[in-house]
Amino acid sequence: MSPVRILLRAIAVAGITAGLIAPATVARAAPSQAELTQQINKKSTELEKTVESYNKLKEEIKATQAASADLTKRMAPLEQQVNAARAQVGDLAATAYKSGNLHTARALLEKGSTTDLLSRLGTLDLLARDRGKQVAGFDQAQQKYLAQKSQLDTTLARQTAQAKQMDAGKKKIEAELSKLYDMRTAAYGSATSSSGGYTGKIPAVSGQAGVAVRYAYNAIGKPYDWGAEGPNGYDCSGLTLAAWRAAGKSLPHNAEMQFNQTSRISRSSLAAGDLVFYSNLGHVALYVGGGKVIHAPTFGESVKLADVDMMSPYGYGRVR
Incomplete structure (x- = not known):
C-alpha cells in the first residue's frame, strides 16, 4: 500500500473515532409563539388560583375580626350590668352586716304585728337573693361570650399564621409573575397589553x-x-x-x-x-x-x- 493511501486511511479512521467520542449536541429551537402562549395560559391559571386563595383568606380574616369586634361591643354593656349587680349585692350585704342584731332588736321593740316584723326582715334577704340571681345570670351570659371570644381569638391566630405563610406565598407569586412577564415579552414583544377604553355605546340596563x-x-x-x-x-x-x-x-x-x-x-x-x-x-x-x-x-x-x-x-x- 502506498504511503498516500496509508495516510488517507489513517485520517478516515481518526475522523470516525472522533465522531464516536465527541458528545452529541442537539440544537434546540426556541419555543414558538403558540408554545409560549400555551405555557403562559397554564402559568396564568395556576397563579390566578393562588391569588383567589389569597383573597379568600383575607376575606375570612376580615370576617373573624368583624365578629370579634361585634362580640366585644356586645360584651361591654353586659360587663357593666355584672358590675352594677355585684355592687348592689355588696351594698345589701354591708347593710345587713351593719344593722345585724341591733336592727332585729329595734324591729322587735317597734310597734307592729309579727307579720310586719317578718316582712321587714325578709325584704333584705329577698333583695339579696334577687341580685344574686341577676349576677349568676350575667355571669353565665358573660362566660358564654368569653368562650365565643376565645374561639374567635383562636381562629384569628390560626388565620394570621396562615396570612404570614401567604405573605411568603405573595413573594413567590411576584417571582413567578416576573417569569411570566418575561415569557409574554418573548411571545408578544411586551409584558402587558391593553385594548384601551371602551368607545362604543353602553347598553341601557335599568x-x-x-x-x-x-x-x-x-x-x-x-x-x-x-x-x-x-x-x-x-x-x-x-x-x-x-x-x-x-x-x-x-x-x-x-x-x-x-x-x-x-x-x-x-x-x-x-x-x-x-x-x-x-x-x-x-x-x-x-x-x-x-x-x-x-x-x-x-x-x-x-x-x-x-x-x-x-x-x-x-x-x-x-x-x-
Whole structure:
C-alpha cells in the first residue's frame, strides 16, 4: 500500500473515532409563539388560583375580626350590668352586716304585728337573693361570650399564621409573575397589553344591575392587578365586587365566596348584571347582556369585553 493511501486511511479512521467520542449536541429551537402562549395560559391559571386563595383568606380574616369586634361591643354593656349587680349585692350585704342584731332588736321593740316584723326582715334577704340571681345570670351570659371570644381569638391566630405563610406565598407569586412577564415579552414583544377604553355605546340596563354594568364598561382597558378592586386595576373578583359596590351591594373579594353569596340561576335566566363563574370557581365575570361578559382576564392583560363562552361556564349567580 502506498504511503498516500496509508495516510488517507489513517485520517478516515481518526475522523470516525472522533465522531464516536465527541458528545452529541442537539440544537434546540426556541419555543414558538403558540408554545409560549400555551405555557403562559397554564402559568396564568395556576397563579390566578393562588391569588383567589389569597383573597379568600383575607376575606375570612376580615370576617373573624368583624365578629370579634361585634362580640366585644356586645360584651361591654353586659360587663357593666355584672358590675352594677355585684355592687348592689355588696351594698345589701354591708347593710345587713351593719344593722345585724341591733336592727332585729329595734324591729322587735317597734310597734307592729309579727307579720310586719317578718316582712321587714325578709325584704333584705329577698333583695339579696334577687341580685344574686341577676349576677349568676350575667355571669353565665358573660362566660358564654368569653368562650365565643376565645374561639374567635383562636381562629384569628390560626388565620394570621396562615396570612404570614401567604405573605411568603405573595413573594413567590411576584417571582413567578416576573417569569411570566418575561415569557409574554418573548411571545408578544411586551409584558402587558391593553385594548384601551371602551368607545362604543353602553347598553341601557335599568336598576342596580344597570349601575354595575356601566361601571364594568367604564373599567374596560384598566390593567389586571392581582388583589386589587379598583379604581386603577382589578383582578377578576375585584372587578365584580367593585361593579356591584357601585350599585350599593356588597360582595366578598373571592370568586368562590361570591358564588356562595349569590342565588343560583339557569343559563336561560341569565340577565345583565348576573355573575358568570369559570374554572371551578377560579374565575368570575359580569354578564352585560347579548351573550357578552366583562372580566379582568389575567396577568399582563386588561379588563375586556368577551363572549360568555370564552371558557366553559361553571355556573351563574344573581346578586341578592
